Amino acid sequence: MSQPIKIEPDTAVDLGDFDPDFHAGAADRAEAEAELDKNVRAMEHLASRLYAEHRQALLIVLQGMDTSGKDGTIRHALRGFNPLLCDVVPFKAPTETERDHDFLWRIHREVPARGRIGIFNRSHYEDIVTVRVRKLAPKRAWKLRFKAINGFERLLVHSGTTIVKCFLHISKDEQRERLQSRLDDPDKRWKFRVGDLDDRKLWDNFQQAYGDAIGRTSTEHAPWYIIPANTKWRRDLVVSRIVRETLERMDPRFPLEEEGLDGVVVE
Numbered sequence: 001m002s003q004p005i006k007i008e009p010d011t012a013v014d015l016g017d018f019d020p021d022f023h024a025g026a027a028d029r030a031e032a033e034a035e036l037d038k039n040v041r042a043m044e045h046l047a048s049r050l051y052a053e054h055r056q057a058l059l060i061v062l063q064g065m066d067t068s069g070k071d072g073t074i075r076h077a078l079r080g081f082n083p084l085l086c087d088v089v090p091f092k093a094p095t096e097t098e099r100d101h102d103f104l105w106r107i108h109r110e111v112p113a114r115g116r117i118g119i120f121n122r123s124h125y126e127d128i129v130t131v132r133v134r135k136l137a138p139k140r141a142w143k144l145r146f147k148a149i150n151g152f153e154r155l156l157v158h159s160g161t162t163i164v165k166c167f168l169h170i171s172k173d174e175q176r177e178r179l180q181s182r183l184d185d186p187d188k189r190w191k192f193r194v195g196d197l198d199d200r201k202l203w204d205n206f207q208q209a210y211g212d213a214i215g216r217t218s219t220e221h222a223p224w225y226i227i228p229a230n231t232k233w234r235r236d237l238v239v240s241r242i243v244r245e246t247l248e249r250m251d252p253r254f255p256l257e258e259e260g261l262d263g264v265v266v267e
């Protein structure tokens with residue numbers, strides 16, 4: 001069986017059609033880990049060129065259900081990006097001040113500057129998924145946000161930012177196992193939130209809202225990728241491939257040397 005990873009624009013997305021166990025051309029764990037290492041090294045080098053070039057930026061958006069592995073993806077697949085040039089930005093429920101502004105206000109402040117990489121751990125997509133499913137705003141309010149998001153992302157792209165959006169797709173059974181192991185393992189219990197169980201009860205509504213959001217906001221300029229994420233090493237490999245290929249396409253270059261430096265000796 002085959003399934004697309006990259007979602008083409010104007011595609012109706014039903015997450016039920018996407019297998020969270022899809023092999024994605026990676027059948028063997030040892031081979032996958034070797035390829036991941038190579039990708040990480042390549043990404044490290046490309047990121048330093050991006051930093052030196054100081055013309056473009058890369059924004060990586062990570063979304064997924066609770067326990068889908070957003071933190072793990074950052075720790076493993078994206079580990080080559082050092083803090084000099086990369087910021088990880090988690091988005092939690094908005095504060096009162098944030099709620100007093102439009103929903104993109106807090107997002108826009110955190111987008112990566114030229115030469116940098118930004119990783120969003122949750123994002124403005126909470127405002128069309130979580131807000132919709134938990135009924136935190138009326139339909140007429142969140143419905144307007146699809147267009148706002150597409151316009152906002154186009155603005156970023158026109159300003160030199162490349163955007164990659166990854167949905168980490170796990171199954172409901174996999175989530176049960178991961179939540180249970182958070183409860184059972186004293187070293188993991190800190191990650192468990194009672195609210196996760198409430199969201200789990202709304203699983204189908206979240207799947208539908210995510211499918212809808214991905215279908216309506218996967219664009220030429222800011223594509224979505226649906227990552228089969230039941231198996232962690234496969235998830236990391238697939239994300240590393242996407243980010244590496246994206247950076248290669250961006251093709252950042254070290255700036256041209258300053259004139260007249262040939263032969264200069266530092267005393």
Ligand code: ADP
Pocket residue numbers: 066090091092093094121122123126127130131136193
């Ligand atoms: P995480 O699960 O990301 O590790 P938390 O357990 O603190 O971190 O969860 C963050 C919570 O904030 C999630 O339940 C998420 O749905 C919620 N959240 C993030 N952004 C928004 C938003 N714009 N509106 C409502 N809830 C949000």
